[in-house]
Amino acid sequence: MRSVTLLALQLWSAVVVAAPTPSTLDACKAIQSAVPGKLFYPGDGPYKQENSDYYNIGLSELMPACIVRPTLTPEVAEIVKILNKFADVKFAVKSGGHDPNAGHSSVRDGVLIALSQMKGVEYDKAKKVVYLKPGGQWSGVIKELEKDGVTIVGGRIGAVGLGGYLMQGGLSYLSSQYGMAADQIVEYETVLANGTIAHINQQTNKDLVVAMRGGGDQFGITTKFTLTAYPIGKIWGGIRIFTQRDPTFAALHDFIGGQKDPKAAIIFTTMSNPLGGSLFLVFFFYDGEKPPAGTFGKFEQLRPLIDMVKVQPYSDMVSLAPSSSTGVTMRTAFRSITLPYLASRPGWYSEIEAKWANITKSKLSGLAALTGPQHTIAFQPFGPLIGRASEARGGNSMGIKGSDPPRFILEITSLWSDKKDDEAAQGYARALTEWIEQQLKEVSGQASAKGDKVADYLPYFMNDAFAEQNVTGSYRDYERFKRAKAGVDPSGFWTRAGGFKY
Template sequence: MTKKLIFGLTALASIASVVVSDTCRTIQDTTAIELDHPLSTDYLTENFEYWSTACSALKPSCILSPTTAEEVSTIVKTLRANGNTEKFAIKSGGHSPNKYFASIDGSPLISTRKLNEVNLDAASQTVRVGPGNRWVDVAKALDGSGYTPVGGRIGDVGVGGLMLYGGLSFLSAQNGWAMSNVLEYEVVLANGTIAKASKDHNKDLFDAMHGGGNNFGIVTSFLLQAYPIDNEIWAGYFIFTPDKQSQILAAIRDFTENYDDHPKAAIISTTVMPLDLVEAWLMFVFYDGQDPGDAFKQFLDIGPIANTAKKQSYASYLEANNFAAIRGFSYEMGTETTPLPAKTDVYVLDSYINFWRKTAKTLFATAGIIASIAYQPVPKRQLRIAKEKGGDLLDMDENYDYIVFEMNLSYINLPFDWDDKRVQDAMKTLYTGQKALIDGFIKNGSLPSIPHLPLFANDGNQGQDYWGRIKPEKRAFAKKVQELVDPDNFFRSRTGSWKV
């Protein structure tokens, strides 16, 4: 509460200058939709709830919090009425640090926080989930039910963005991407129509929304496949010293290649470097069951200096993982996708991290800088399952294993944005440099030659070309659907994020 109060007080000057927009005024005068003005407690609280303070620094003209698809439809129709050309943003959990993707300055923000249903139908093994939930909310609502959807790994991540751009899960090796397990989208289209999209109804729209982001409408609920899960799973963290780097990377390579031997196991391996402290490797470990057997033996044989893994509820683990969401900092995030090297070429994985380390150290003088890079396995079995369930716009070759990088630079945003450009430039150096390394390793034969390496948008930077890395035929298909459901480019011209 103190932190939020301090944030609110320091933001008063900029908030006071926000002009009430036409949309805000019309919604307030003609509807009962919840609307929060600048300086109100709910406005300050909701606008604070971004992972990056750079997004919180943007001040919407008002925050609209619809509770139904019908209210979202009313907002969309209002935004279209009488020559209204205001830009707007839609926010789920506020995880993306990309400004204007889910944040806005001087125009309306649509918060989905009250579109927060979690309704399990055990008979059909489905659960309907609102985009305003965070994944810990979903896990807590289902705790003890014996079921879970395929969702986020950090509890504080929002449902909406993760589902629309792919979603990696601790359950992905068993069930595909999170988006692979959507059975139906309820979505408000650009003309205000409330539509349902599934394999049996509006199928082209359904297919395009598997990785298509916010190009087609505002999702008001997801019907998800639910899977049995024990009341307790085995999970926690391993911590390693940096001198174990080569052993850890070799183990990550082997673990990814041999996922068929342990499909219920999952890892996220991250090296964290606060530039004024000691670097360390942090590994999230998860097993869908209570006894992992020897699934993590190669990592344990390396000798972690700490091991917190234990039996616990899925909800408690997702909530505990929130420590990874460092608040009070500005973020830059970027991603890249590399094919998995052969066992004899594991040096490739060392090269990526050595380049990351060299680049991050150029930011030594940046206030509060913390650099991290995560190695996230995407095994071929996950991609096979995704294709069996209908595929997606990423359309990765299921004959290969991959590693997806998540690279983060967080720092204290000082007055006058002194460090912003320096950090943004460093992130661009990171993601362009990693791409150059990958291309070079493919050229010299150290990596398999895979012409199609899409970006994992959940970790992407706004400077990266998401749609340029989608196969041309998939991009053309998505564009055709976009033109059909949004012929006058309402979402394309008035919201942020990557546009097809």
């Protein structure tokens, strides 16, 4: 009997803990009065639609107490002012919902401010800038701008959301030419912690703009971005799939270390076959219809198993993946690490991939290898061309420079379907980055001893990072950015919200 009572008490407390607090429900009510018709509760159609529109479907389980979908900046300001009155209420800000980290653009039992209805893109021909609201996806934006023969530095996969991508940095096919997506932001229209609407401009607030470029959601809610526009015509690009391990990694090594043409870009992804062997899926991109011979180095000598490269509109290239996150029904996680290019160690990528195969093989065997978590590893060149273009536009919070030796960003994507695998899937990725971190000093030292110029500043890339990774702490100007954040958020209001903290 005692144990039944105990169980009942435990269940009851679990229910109590899981329910929204009275204060949260009061905040929802106050917001509902301030923005009538735009706040929704579980059971309402718009709530269900917004709450199911996550790339990581596991985030839908968090269930906010209410979801508010403002359409105007003053409404966002009003919501922020109301949340200031409820100091214990958790909240989160969501644009596209593609960040797979729990609690970033999702919140359990709190208030979700969803910017999905704040959409719109406009090209200002006279000023050569684009005004962009945070809702929507890259495919639509790129297609719309293409009508005017222009584009902005944006997502490589059209289904990805805009607001988070821009606030957290943004790596693009155009980054070697123009820098990261956030480097193109010349003005932020942002609702600050006290509810005021600020226009944070590169001319008048240079330091704050640099801190915000890639700084995440801790400075305010951006409701409009002003971004530099660039001409775009047809491009050469698409996917090639390779199977030859050593020659493909050799081509990757040369491209990371020796990219000369800023119009070229690749994303190199390895997909381990659970039954053995790997496929190498490489996205090629060239801003122009014909890359000069040699642009992609040793890749040009490889014979792909499948070749889908062609001349096509830029909007078609970014729309290779489905145009909506709705319908993706997998649980997902990202984890990332920024690594130096080691000229004398061309086998490093293969070593990393082999270690990865060992980690997963030791955990997943038999049927589980096919039905359990699946993973891909992307090796993304992150070279001095990006640093040079970034510096020329005033720089961003990652603080990369044209004089830095080449780097690459490793991104592990985990996909799985069963909730019980949450910890395990994230654990495999953690095991790999921990192993790399352990050997990093040694392999870098060996390479330096052989005369390689090795990057020793290795900031994490926020858009690809796992929540527990200390992204902001890896920035060389962390202390300066922390002060900038405190300057616009003295009470620590945004600390209650979502993403990577200062």
